[in-house]
Amino acid sequence: MAAELTAGLIGLGMMGRHHARVLRSLDGVRLAAVADPGGDPHRVAGGLEVGTDVQHLIDAGVDYAVVAVPTQYHEEVGVALAEAGIHAMLEKPLAPTTGSAARLAAAFADRGLVGAVGHIERFNPALRSLRARLEQGELGELYQVSTRRQGPFPARIADVGVVKDLATHDIDLTAWVAQASYTSISAQVALKSGREHEDLVAFSGLLDGEIVANHLVNWLSPFKERTTIVTGELGSFVADTLTADLRFYANGTHETTWESLAGFRGVSEGDIVQFAIQKREPLLVEHEALRDAVLGIEGGIGVVTMQEGLATVRVAEAVLESAASGQTVTL
Known part of the structure; x- marks a missing residue:
């Protein structure tokens, strides 16, 4: 794959460690920044500095981000990424409430960004x-x-x-x-x-x-x-x-x-x-779909959209x- 995308990951818990593993194996993608206020319990950062919040990913200038923080923080983290012009996939559920999910979906749609939800069973x-x-x-x-x-x-x-x-x-x-x-x-x-x-x-x-x-x-x-x-x-x-x-x-x-x-x-x-x-592996297929969506490649599997996550x-x-x-x- 010709173009290399830089990816960020916030949330390094049980699911985050799997996202880190797959991002490191994904063709055309480089894991460039990780963050978690609780540190790196599963030692997935490798040689990367572990930031404490979403600003660490924004400062790194990543092309897109994967959000694996607890659901109650999805809106705060997701909106910050959208406002910085960063595509993102948030783990499911999209948000704790319908109102929060709607605000997230709008934040990405209004800026023409890829906003995806990690409903892995689709893959x-x-x-x-x-x-x-x-x-x-x-x-x-x-x-x-x-x-x-x-x-x-x-x-x-x-x-x-x-x-x-x-x-x-x-x-x-x-x-x-x-x-x-x-x-x-x-x-x-x-x-x-x-x-x-x-x-x-x-x-x-x-x-x-x-x-x-x-x-x-x-x-x-x-x-x-x-x-x-x-x-x-x-x-x-x-x-x-x-x-x-x-x-x-x-x-x-x-x-x-x-x-x-x-x-x-x-x-x-x-x-x-x-x-x-x-x-x-479903998680790998899901990440491939996200990568291709960020690159604007059409005709593939496609991501689970935030509108679907809102529903x-x-x-x-x-x-x-x-x-x-x-x-x-x-x-």
């Missing part, structure tokens, strides 16, 4: 293959998207609950996979671990085109699960984003005449296919509103 090989197959009509009409995202509590999360941390993955990927927006939400949450934020949520929703969505998300399970099931008129796709595996369960065309099976088979049973997928925050707030009120929230 998972299984979901990218699934989305491409849906575009080709392999499922016919979409009926339902169902996700399960469960696992133990991550000690790194302190400023938001499971809805705005984990569930935003599923909100974003569902709207993207279905190419439809949420129109209503009904939710229940629970607080079981003694923290001020919810650690379990179950919610259902309706998307444009009467597509039904349902999501189970928690930090309370002693196992890790990341499953997306998309059901339509021709069968179901099942994506496991932990292993990046994708299977298709086809509706069959053969009648079941064996009486003891026919009673509980439901729709006719068809072939099951597991697809061979090229499995590149996800809006749905997440509807989830919390529905849980608090006991009512269905219309979007």
Whole structure:
């Protein structure tokens, strides 16, 4: 790649260390500045000076920045970068509130800058293959998207609950996979671990085109699960984003005449296919998309835009509103 971009990174915690690793391996990019008021706990700075705030990245004159600070600081850091004319990707969720997310999106859009959100599931090989197959009509009409995202509590999360941390993955990927927006939400949450934020949520929703969505998300399970099931008129796709595996369960065309099976088979049973997928690291693919967007290269994968990130925050707030009120929230 002919042009070299300089990148900055603010936030050197659990996610920041992975961003640093990928930025250092990315063709056409040089990691030029890092910052974190808490120092460099994972020793990812290498020979770079560790700044204490976003001004360190601005003073370094980087072309773009990756923001991996706690969500409550996103607006402050992001707006400072936008005002300095620096493209940026902020880790998800875009912001803690819809208002904050809207101000961030406007700050980058008004200046013609690339503003992206780190919804990494969009770059998972299984979901990218699934989305491409849906575009080709392999499922016919979409009926339902169902996700399960469960696992133990991550000690790194302190400023938001499971809805705005984990569930935003599923909100974003569902709207993207279905190419439809949420129109209503009904939710229940629970607080079981003694923290001020919810650690379990179950919610259902309706998307444009009467597509039904349902999501189970928690930090309370002693196992890790990341499953997306998309059901339509021709069968179901099942994506496991932990292993990046994708299977298709086809509706069959053969009648079941064996009486003891026919009673509980439901729709006719068809072939099951597991697809061979090229499995590149999602974070690397995400960074390649960001680099290409900054360079103005068209026709690639594309980033998750801040407008899309804003829509996800809006749905997440509807989830919390529905849980608090006991009512269905219309979007």
